[in-house]
Amino acid sequence: MTIVPSPSLPPAHDAHAREKRERPDDGDRVRGEDRPDDEERLLEEARAGDPAAFCTLFDRHVAELEGSIRRRMSPGVRRKVSVSDVVQEARIVAFQKLAAFERRGAGAFRAWLLAIARLQAHRAVRRHASTAKRDAGREVSRADAASSPSAVAHDPSPVDAAIASEVRESVARTLARLPPDYREVLRLTQFEGLTLRDAAERMGRTREATKKLYGRAMIRFTSAIDSEARP
Helix, strand or coil: CCCCCCCCCCCHHHHHHHHHHHCCCCCCCCCHHHCHHHHHHHHHHHHCCCHHHHHHHHHCCHHHHHHHHHHCCCHHHHHHCCHHHHHHHHHHHHHHCHHHCCCCCCCHHHHHHHHHHHHHHHHHHHHHHHHHHHHHHHHHHHHHHHHCCCCCCCCCCHHHHHHHHHHHHHHHHHHHHCCHHHHHHHHHHHHCCCCHHHHHHHHCCCHHHHHHHHHHHHHHHHHHHHHHHCC
């Protein structure tokens, strides 16, 4: 019987070294902000006016941004103000200010987004406090205001009416140019006043998918409405 010699195996340390070379270690499997080539390319595309590229970058940090915002809003505020809404506000602000962002090493984009998210959270808290104070004052003065001779409703001026009409027409034109799913999510949330959860049920999507769709739709809408407003 002929015995076929088994192929020689490489030493264990050589195999381990080769496997390590071929397989990225934990330091290579990192989040988007630490992939400089990918991030730089997406930043360039976003600065060139590509909302999808910006949303791809932004979505990598959504979970961390939500956590940062939630920590800065008390339970009482969160019952009135949605953390998701504040995240979307931060998304729009970041997109509008993207030209001012300066890349200064790995993690700079993440840090910049977190700073914007913190600012938007503080603004949301201040708005909530201002609204609560205003509502309390309104309750106190409502009876007196209702019986006052000066409490007469005034029709808007022709100029105000013309501006409002122009804004409505601009919004309608911009919405008409958006993809159907973008129009639908904006119609449900902005015009019908549905929450993202309710809009997701209406559209037959998951809440997470609807949240991302809403963010992309708002970015596209903001970019389009700004372009129309420029002479």
